[in-house]
Amino acid sequence: MDKLAESAASDAVSPVEKPHEAPPGWEPNILAFACHYCAFAAADLAGVMRLSYPSNVKVVRLPCTGKLDHIYVLRAFEKGVDGVFVAG
């Protein structure tokens, strides 16, 4: 492994892409993957307490966030979801 060459390359090209400018009024479409036992319960509590948040957040319940598969996240992005929130 060419460590020096590698670090030189990463110096030259930042690994983080520059964020695109969001058009005015644009709201992200967000999909959350939530653990049944904690984050999903928290989402429930948010409702019980009538806490308001944007409606374009939807929750997929998982038995544990350890169940999350890479492909879930990628599929969501491929389908046009703007943000994935994994909570557990």
Add this chain to the structure above:
Amino acid sequence: MIVGEQKPFDEVWEMVRSFKKVLVFGCNTCVAICHAGGGKEAEILASLIRMKAAQEGVAMEVDHLAVERHCEPEYFTPVMEKVRTYDLVLSTACGVGVNFLSERIGTIPVYPGIDTGFFGAVPQAGVFTELCAGCGKCILHLTGGICPVARCSKSLMNGPCGGTNKGKCEISPEVDCAWYLIVERMKQLGTLDKLYEVQPPRNWSTGLYGGPRRVVLEHIRDLEEQDEKQESQAGGTDK
């Protein structure tokens, strides 16, 4: 098992960007175990390529598929008809699989999706370590079961060089000095005296340096030889 790592995505993208119909083709044996190139990783890589293509505005169809092993034709022959419908096969099998499929696929290019590394053990989940270099001439009985060819940075045969520092190799404090381990192990085994003898220069021709290798089981070799004989005899009568 064979250990590989997925290639940096930018490198993959440069390979595939000019193709219209790409199959990411996984292998479900060694490279699946090291989470580099099994069906699951092929699916992930296909998804990443599709997204990159969409971002770059490149029209591209990307699918994924996986078979048990790429190094035995019986596994991929049944899907070859489908495989041949693509412009490019991006194989996430090890280098063996890429070569092997490439030879048999016809005119479609087969590109590597992973960098094939080494034969590795799995000391713990997600960790793979090189222990054998496949040199073709095993001397582990002389070195306490620890291979100096694979695990000494200089493949030394006669004990540790002067670079051993606190049991670590001079190339990095992270790397164990194989000879340090060998000496300690041989002490435990009570066979340190084996290390008092000079090992003469090795015959490296059993390894990669002797040219590509081939192993043929004896009974198969006999058959091959018989076939050759028959062919030459047949050739002889033709003339």
Add this chain to the structure above:
Amino acid sequence: MSEKTSSSDKHGSVLVVGGGIGAMQAALDLADGGFKVHMVQKDPAVGGTMVMLDKTFPTGDCAMCMISPKMVEVGRHLNIDIHTLAEVVSVEGKPGDFKVRVRLAPRYVDPDKCTGCADCEAKCPRKVTSEFEQGLSTRKAIYALFAQAVPNTRAIDASQCLYLTKGVCKSCQKVCKAGAINYEDKGREIELTVGAIILGPGLDRYDARVRGELGLGRWPNVVTSIQFERVLSASGPYKGEVKRPSDEKHPRKVAWIQCVGSRDSHNANPWCSSVCCMYATKQAIIAKEHDKNIEPTIFYMEMRAFGKDFDKYVERAKKDYGVRYQRAMISAVREEPGAGDLVLRYASEDGKLVDETFDMVVLSVGLEPHKNAVEFAQTFGIETTPYRFPMTSPLLPVRTSREGIYITGTYQGPKDIPETVMQGSAVAGEAMALLGEARGTETASKELPPERDLAGEDARIGVFVCHCGTNIASTVKVDEVVEEAKKLPGVVYATNTIYACAQDNQDVIKQTIHDQKLNRVVIASCTPRTHEPLFQETIREAGLNKYLFDLADIREQCSWCHMGKKEEATKKAKQIVRMSVAKSRLQQPISTDTVGVTPACMVIGGGIAGMTAALSLAEQGFQVHIVERESELGGLVRNLHRTLDGSDVQEFLESRIAAVQAHPRITVHTGTEVAKTEGFVGNFKTSLSSGAALEHGAIIIATGGVEYRPSEYLYGESERVVTQRELEKRLAGGEQPKADESFVMIQCVGSREEPNQYCSRVCCQDAIKNAIAIKERNPNAQVAILYRDIRTYGLREDYYKEARDRGVLFIRYEVDRKPAVEKTNDTIRVTAWDYMLNSELTLNADWLVLSTGLRPHPTTDRVGEMYKVTRNPDGYFLEAHVKLRPVDFPSEGVFVSGLAHAPKNLDETITQALASAGRAGVILSHERLAVSGIIAKHRRDLCMSCLSCFRVCPFDSPYIGEDGKVAHNEVKCMGCGICAGICPAKAFQVNNFRDDQILAMIDAAVECEEPGVIGG
């Protein structure tokens, strides 16, 4: 209904009085173990004190998150009847057969009709100070105690209701679409027949207004600790923001005053409340986590961090959170006029009086028996102590003076959550032992129709969209959602319903399944966390496999959080339904397996913990094998002669050993160790070093601990230096101290400093016990105790006082200034720093007595590795959950008790042993154990035995089979799906959370939306 009939005159049912965590644990263990439970709770909901807490020490876990599933479980249990707003009026009869009369106060809301939608609460015009929020906010006259209340039937506060007090209003009745409001409710009395009674009414909090000098009720920014819990709580009055009541400003300097109402025999209660040191530490940490600008100071007299990992928690509070611990008594709190700030006056360590200003003051209020504790005890015919606690003995810690009546939790004396839970399981164990033969005689089970075979059927989904009164319908256009559902593939029927969960609607659902030939059901209503089991039961009663159901949450996760945004909420509700239907379409019937249970238990360790557990289980009717390494039973208790209250330990031990040896169901294997155990819950196979082979369904690890053998303070170099245990032996042997004979005791020898940064818990009492014994025999003998903190927690505080009254000298030392000892001609000279006098102090001791700590037993690691159970950094076994599963291990069917778990006193060891017997009894009482449906399914044809699953599974359900390849034990599987996430071969899929189902949901989540532009 009954599975079997009792052969004796004992009843297979138990009355549990109280609804806190201890009572709930007892109820669940009993009901799961085959007994009918009647829970009588004076509040309108269960939950007790724990539901009011924000977080718990020392792990910082969220209290509500932990207790809420338990409450749901209690609320739904087929064999637990909850009677709320209820009080026991009289008890007659004998053990095994009690007649109990219970008075039910009127609720004015019909629980059979009320769906908990809370529309009434919204409409009710009457605001009332909220008891639950400790007066920091308001509730309505019709109310639920708290958001997650179980049962969630509302109740009308008759003293506040405008209609019931003034005859006007009826708003609730008008708005209730379920017709559940009944102003004519008069309450009633019922009679219950039960075999045993468990009392767990808990304790009250000390009313700190009595101590006017501390300013509670006078200065608004002086709050009680329970008020501060609500301040910290995300569901509390300030939504978790730390604010002070007077001006809702963020306080910077916050002071905690400890021992308010505790350890004060003149003005308040003489006992120690056991939990305040730790909860103050927790509150300081959590406050700091919520707001990093807060500077917490805890004013205390003695830091009683005696529990498992408590000392480490306090150290972390100091080092990582900068919590200041100031050893000082606060004499008065006064408000600075105008600012609302508070000035605390105290004497600093050097004796100077200091005035320090704080923004907010928290009073760490102690615990005390309910006002009516004596009457309560009289109702049940049990004796009380002068302090009004129920009378118990350290050797029979959960039994009252009346046979068949047991106590649990703080009612017995102040204690923390895990000890309360432990006692819950312990009383369950005791009741099971008493009523062993009546097990299963009064429990109900359901007769269900056979499941319909769906072979060859396409999905026929029925969708029911719930209005939830107005909860959903006022925000979501339910009709539109129904129309949308009708268009979805696979949906053959869709309709709306006012209350999906209402009893009559269950019949509607069943009829619709029948009429429409539905084979899958989606209900769009509320959260699956509470309502899924109900609907699953409904469709199962209609002959559908219960896993052919999905709940689309359009209330908690839609209407309630998007109020006033009708369009958006409707659109989201449609998407949620679409996701649910997409999943439902791919649902398959799941057959659940059962495995047989060997009704026997192996107990490792024949000390008092092991023997107590064994006797309880044997009484419950199970075979027990005790495996003891030593040649005789008894363990560490063999060295113990008296308890702090003077009970004869040796006599008790002899009686236990005799009982164990005489019991026909107990086999003792002494001089033996476990060689190997294979199998899983219900089906363990063990071979012993003796060659014997055992089959058993559960394992209790009670391997005990050992006493630390000191190397410090001249131990072993002078015969005048002895341990407390050696002194105890001498005293038990009848030694009479001479007048002026001097005993100097040093505490914390080998405890509370690295590398053993934990309190051994027993040593303070041991020292005081021996000190009192010396003084009793010769008041002129001199006893001095050099200590760091005297930790006579709970009711043990009395003995601390007694020792002081008898003239025992207590001299504090700090760990960085330990006493120095040296040999002189005939005495030991001890030099220490006296912090009171600020000078060096020299004591000439005839006897130097070392209070040595406890250590894990040397076999702990080996046993731990054998059963794959982890140890904490100190080497003690780590339980499954520090708060709510204190005797369980993560591996099902394996339990812990006694010193193997952590240092503890004899009564606590006995309690924990009973608890482990209760927990094991629950498992052993089943002929077969059902395997959950939501588990990972393993496909061996896809698996390549890479061991990824094997390495990550927290429950060890994947294993290497006899053929050398990975196999999966579904009995151990908890369905978390970590294996499925990591499996490179996709050989694992979790039932009902299969990849194809999740992907279908993801796809459905974005269908019909404007096409997404990737990358903006």
Add this chain to the structure above:
Amino acid sequence: MKSGSNLERVIASGKPAVTAELGPPMSADPHEVIKKAGMLKGYCDAANITDCQTAVVRISSIAAAVLALQAGLEPVMQMTCRDRNRIAIQADILGAAALGLKNCLCIAGDHQSFSAAGRLKGHPGAKNVYDVDSIQLVGILKKMRDESLQEGGDKLEVPPKLFIGAAFTPGGDPMDYRPYRLKKKVDAGADFIQTQGIYDIEMFRKQMEVVRNLGVHERTAILGGIIVPRSAMMLKYMDASVAGVSVPPALIQRMMKARDAAGDDKKKAKELQEAEGIRIAVELIRQVLEIPGIKGVHIQAIEWESAMPEIVKAAGLYPRPTFND
């Protein structure tokens, strides 16, 4: 005489031998080598010409050795196993002998990732060779010289007459194995041994005792390695980072004392430390030479060749013996 080199003759004479070290430049300019050779000439019996030490490209050892020879300094060419296979090695050996070189030190060579311990770019991506190791290399040279045979068995018409050397790191771990490995080198045919720099005399004494018990000191000439310390920092670095080198704290303190005596005066601090360094080196030379079985010293004044005359003189090793045939 195996080679007839000056070094061999000094050793044969029984007088303590002195070798030095000359690092070739990263340059095609021969003058640097010639200049350094001039400085060392007369103060040592031969000087090692390093072979791309620390895996950094410099004038090749053979070429630089020839330059030194022309400048009147007897060279010890170094041959690492890193860069050449046995074909290239033997070819170079024949060439070197043909050019008149008579001493060769066989070593494994620093790994290519070394790159002057990271101070230079180097060539960490290079492919190393290590066809043979240093012990095998000694054996090959001996076979060429004494049997006129190549490693593969083919005959050599005129064998290379070389005085064969090898290295010894007495303080390297595993320490108890090191003397046995030294014995292997001698068994393979090493005529002389140069050790890694010694600061810990006690350790070296103990290792030499084992060496003597193995009888190795009688079959080869062991030259103790002396690395002339130049600053306290250098000593600390070597103690912490250089494999097989440990520096007793007392030596480091001596150096620090010398540095601190100068206060804030940097120039003076350098002078004082260099003077102390030379004193330490001289003491070490004397101590090493007293150890039974030691036949000389290998003095490395790294990039400080100018210090050699003073050190050699102060150690009583000047003038160097000369032979008039």
